Structures are given as structure tokens and as C-alpha cells.
Amino acid sequence: MSRGGAPGLKLEVSGGSFDQVQLQTPEVPQAVVLQGGPSSWSVSKPQMGTGGHLWFVASKEEGNQVLRASTYFFFPAKHQVPTEMLRAPRGGLEIVPMRLQEHGGTREGSRWRFLLRHENQALANHSLQLETEGGTRQTVTSDANGIAEITFPRDFLAERLTSKEGMNARQDFVLSVRHEAGGKQYLTTYNHSYNPDRMRERSLPIGVGVLALGMVLATPLLRRKGKKNA
């Protein structure tokens, strides 16, 4: 999905086509079906609302297979929190982030939690696959409440860590979950990107050393109180 020229957004899907794309915003948690397809959709400025997180779900049904891809787009503005939007009942198989990132980005080594649910019911002890552009393949299992926790791996590709982008470099990931129910096979994905760990370009020992030097420079200010009547 890419940001188009103002006003509004243009969404594009790669690797296939979808029947429809639905948009939810913190202001309008109920899904709105977007105009366009099968591989490109437009979001008008009024549909974007005042800002914040926009939640997109693309879906299609082929025979007994139900496919769904979800992601979000964030633009900083005075906005409502996305919790109600994320938890709104949608049905089908879902990967629901417990929290969406605002400033700072999702970074290597950070932990994020996702709710797995089917027909709005939590999926306990269910497998969730993580696949990253850096080559990591990982499977985690949801707990009794359907919550799966992912720790983003330190797997940034060397070519991604360009000096120009620095710690704002991005690498994509996909979470996927499969489920069978009512004779149908469900496959749902959630994709987004993550950023490098800031400590990749930082040195804690040097930081501590310089801090200590600053402390040493201030020590001439310290003087014991002279005893009166001594």
C-alpha cells in the first residue's frame, strides 16, 4: 500500500487480487467498503477522517477458501485512539494487533501482542507464523485468551541498513494464521514493516564513559562543609 498524492491515499496489492477492501478509522470503527479493485483502491480525504490509524482489510473468497490480508496506515494528527476500531467485530479469521505503533516504529527486539480470533471468538492455543524480509521464519502459539506475542528478530539485511535511511530503514514482515471451520479454509495475514534496533548504531560503553567524564568535570564544585568553631 503506498501513499498517493494529496489528498487521499492509493492502495495497491501485490501478488494477487482481492474482491474488496474495507476501511476502518478510529472515528468510524464500522467498516466502509472502498471504491476500486481488483488490485488498486482509492481512499478519499473525507474517508481518512482527522488522522491517526487507518485499518485496511482486503478479502476474497475462492471455492471453500477465504483469504484476508490486513494492514494499517498511520499519519500523525490529533486523533482518537484505535482500540475500539481494532476490537470492532468483523467476523471471519482475524489477526488483531493489541496496539498499533504511533511514533517510534516497531523495532527489532521489541515485543508485540496480537489477538487471534474467528467469528469474534478468541482462538486459544493456535499457531501464528511470522515471516520477515530478513529471512526469519518463526511460529508462536496463542495463549488461553487467544493472545500471541511476537518478539521481532534482529535480522535486518545489511543492504537495508543504508547510511541514508539509518535507523529509519524498514523491512517488511507478514503474520499469517490458518483455520478450518464449517467446511471452509481460512487464511488471514497481517503485514507491515519494522525498523532496526537503535542500539545498532549506538555505543553504551562510550555513553557511560562520557557521562562519567561530565561527572568528573563537576567534582571541583563539591566541597565538604567546613566545621564551625573548629
Added chain:
Amino acid sequence: MLDRLKQMVPTLSRFRFLVQLLTFALSVYGGLLVGSYAAEKISTALPALSCAYDSANGGYCALVPLQHQMDHRVGAVMARAQQITVQVLIPVFVTFTTFLIFFFVLGKAFCAWVCPLGTVQEWLAKLGRRLGLEMRAVPAGKLGKLRPVKWLILLGLVFVVPLLVGLGYAPHSAGNPYCDICPSRIVTTLLTANTEELAIRTGGDGVSLGLGIVANLLAGFMIVAALAIRQPFCRICPMLAMNALFRHASLLRLTKVAHAKCDKCGICTKACPMDIPEIHHQHGRKAFNEDCTLCGRCAEFCPDDKIIQIKFGPLAVFSSAREYYKRRVKGETPEGEVKPIRIIRKPAGETHAG
């Protein structure tokens, strides 16, 4: 009930300490208390609360968006030689307005009652007294050289350098130079067990490295200096300069009336954590100096009735009073030395039974 409350909060300083504890918890650990989105909401509604780099906090400082707006909006648009439009001016205006609303109500009290770095420095000063270290006041003669520093930092690092970055005359790594040297960024994140901001950027360019070195030197110097000098960083903080601009428009303010005894007294300056001589020598508007943080210590330690007052609009919320002064100096000297509790041995031969 009222008596119990008076026992719990016997002085203005104790009340301020409790407020500081609350605002410290909110501004350093607020995100843990109210959830991350709520923290973002506090940030949007009330800038000037703590640090954007602290992921556990309850808000962020007005100086962050100001630098970003200078860099990304004003500077970038001017660089494209386009007209400065409403889209550019509105965010800058909104940041200033939220800041002004906050300070129109609280005034300079932000510094002494809310700022987490101010609180940390105050606690370090108390620790210094407990360790038996001598307290050093900044001599009045040196204040003239020290006071312009905060204005230069505000102008240079909050407005001019970010603007130059937006215009393309300075590297992108200098986009928020004040935050890059701010000790609050390091101290408040360390207090949440996050060492990321203490670590220096060695993988960036020379500007990042240089700013990082200045930041850590400054933070280290401040931590130790605060043991001997009260509020060392506050004296050069651009936030102090920002709210100094609007201090006379604020509802909360300091007032002082002339009194014959004032010339010979000067306890107010001794009590002042910013060593402001004007509170001693001046009265009226001039007594409410640009360096004042509205901590109220001058009013607490003024030995005469209604000479120094903290006012909210027309209402005096605290007035100096002889009786209050007598009680106050029993526990602490104006300079902040806590008086030791004396244990007096009973004379030999005296028994409990009497």
C-alpha cells in the same frame, strides 16, 4: 479532617513535593499507568510534559514539536520557495497555543511543580545536603553572563538550527538539536531502566556524535553539580526562557510589595533555588524575574506578613507570614539545610518513674 490535612501538608514546600511526586510519576511513568494511547492523548492535549524519547512517559515536551515544525514544515516549505500557507502555520500555532494555554494557567510554576528534571535536580540538592556537601550559590555578578544562555539555546537550538535543516543549510541529523543535548532525555529514560538514550550514536555522522557527546557531558555534569548548586540545568533551560516570555500574562504569578526591612534582610534570595537577587532588591513586576520558577520558597521564608505572594488572578493563594516563617525555619534553613533532630541525653540519676 482539616487538622489531619494540615498535619500531612504543613508547608507549601511539602505540598509542592507531593505535586512533584504526582507529576513525576505521570511524566516519567505515566504510560505505564494510563496506557500508551492515553499517554499519546496527554501528549497532544498537554505538551510540555516530559520527554518524547521516554516510551513509558505520559506526554512530551513542547520543544519537540517546535523543532520538528521548524525543520519539516516551515523550513521545508520555505526551501521549496512556496508561500507559507495555513497548513504550515496552523501546526506551529497549535503548538504555541497549547503551550500558552498550559502556561497561561500554570505560569512559571511548570518548572518548579511539574518538570521532572527540575524535581530530580531538587532531590539531588537535598542529597547533597544530607551528604554534608557545601551548597554554592551562583554569585549575583555571574548571573548576568549566565542568564542569556537560555535565550541563546532557545533561539539557536529550538528555532534557528531546525529551520536551517528544513532549508537545507544544515544536515538532517541536526533536525532536533535541543533534544539531542537535553539531559532530561537521558535522565528520564534512565529512570525507566532504558539505556538507549544514554548510549551515544557512533554510527551516524559527526553532528550526531558531537551532539551526543555534549548531551552526556551535560547530563553527567548536571547530576554531580546538582549536589552542590541548586537547579544547575534550570538556569540554562530553554523552557525557562519560553515561559519567561509570558510570565506577566500568566494567571499564576509572584508579587512583592516594598517594605522598609527588605534592604537589610535578603532571606528570600537565600531561599531561592535560582539565587535571584531581584526578589530581594526589587518589588512590583521587577521582582518576578525571568529566572523565577514559582517554587514559592521566597514567600515561605519571608518573615513579614503579605510582602511576597503567589497569586492566581486576583486571589492570593499563598502569602508570606511571620508565624508561618517561624514554623518553617524550625525544620529547614532558607538555604535548604535540614536541621538535625537533636537527641538530648537525660541527666544522670533521672529515672523514668520520675
